[in-house]
Amino acid sequence: MSRRKLIILAVCAAVIFIMIISLFYNNSGTVVRPRIAPVVEAVYALGTVKTDRWYNTRFGMNTVIRKIYVVEGQYVATGDPLLMTDSGMVFGAPFSGTVTSIAYREHEMAPTGQSVISLSSLKELYVRVSLDQESIVRVVKGQKVELSFENLRDEKVRGVVESVYPSGDEFLVRVGVPLFPEGVLPEMTCDVAIEIRGKDRALLIPLTAVKNGRVTLMRKGREITVPVSSRRIDEKWTEVLDNSVRESDRIILQQEQSGKKRKSEQ
Numbered sequence: 467m468s469r470r471k472l473i474i475l476a477v478c479a480a481v482i483f484i485m486i487i488s489l490f491y492n493n494s495g496t497v498v499r500p501r502i503a504p505v506v507e508a509v510y511a512l513g514t515v516k517t518d519r520w521y522n523t524r525f526g527m528n529t530v531i532r533k534i535y536v537v538e539g540q541y542v543a544t545g546d547p548l549l550m551t552d553s554g555m556v557f558g559a560p561f562s563g564t565v566t567s568i569a570y571r572e573h574e575m576a577p578t579g580q581s582v583i584s585l586s587s588l589k590e591l592y593v594r595v596s597l598d599q600e601s602i603v604r605v606v607k608g609q610k611v612e613l614s615f616e617n618l619r620d621e622k623v624r625g626v627v628e629s630v631y632p633s634g635d636e637f638l639v640r641v642g643v644p645l646f647p648e649g650v651l652p653e654m655t656c657d658v659a660i661e662i663r664g665k666d667r668a669l670l671i672p673l674t675a676v677k678n679g680r681v682t683l684m685r686k687g688r689e690i691t692v693p694v695s696s697r698r699i700d701e702k703w704t705e706v707l708d709n710s711v712r713e714s715d716r717i718i719l720q721q722e723q724s725g726k727k728r729k730s731e732q
Contacts, residue, residue, distance in 0.1 A: 513658040519587035602637035
């Protein structure tokens, strides 16, 4: 066979191959590979920083305050005087901490049971999270937690679920944090992500590939449609939860636009 004929046959074969591929894509749609990636399922909420140690000076009867020894924001050590009553009794700090509020002034009468001076520890902190019933049942002690504070988004804070409990009509989670960023104070809020489930190698397919619980794919040269159990990860991907899709498969994304176009042309 002459060289010229070989070139002509090669060109014809290439054209036929391109036509077959084009026909396949026009009929079946775009083909993509499944994706292997780590995934994390989490419960997201807003948390509030709380302190484990606080103290409120209260009186058992109406009492006139003779002397106040501290100001708001002042750090005091254990035993430092806080105030003196008109009877000469001095109330001292039961632990080292910061004076966070003074409700009455010298020579004023403090009513029975009312807080006069509040003292808080700014070091023994944790995060409290309130969740709805649907979310709280998925949270258990020991789960990892990631926290993010406003204006400190680049500094990720790690914690762990220490307890899950009801309080009144709330469902609460206590998150222990080994190290808070500098400047974090009680009553500050933070974004909380409680890790419910993590997987290092998850099989992901495009979210648009799943139609009515089924996915069309190419396997060993054949186009097949199989039922699939999946869980949405984000706006683009869904995780395959069963063995319906293999890593070696090729996922076919049906071209809905071409169908709509043909319908409009009729």
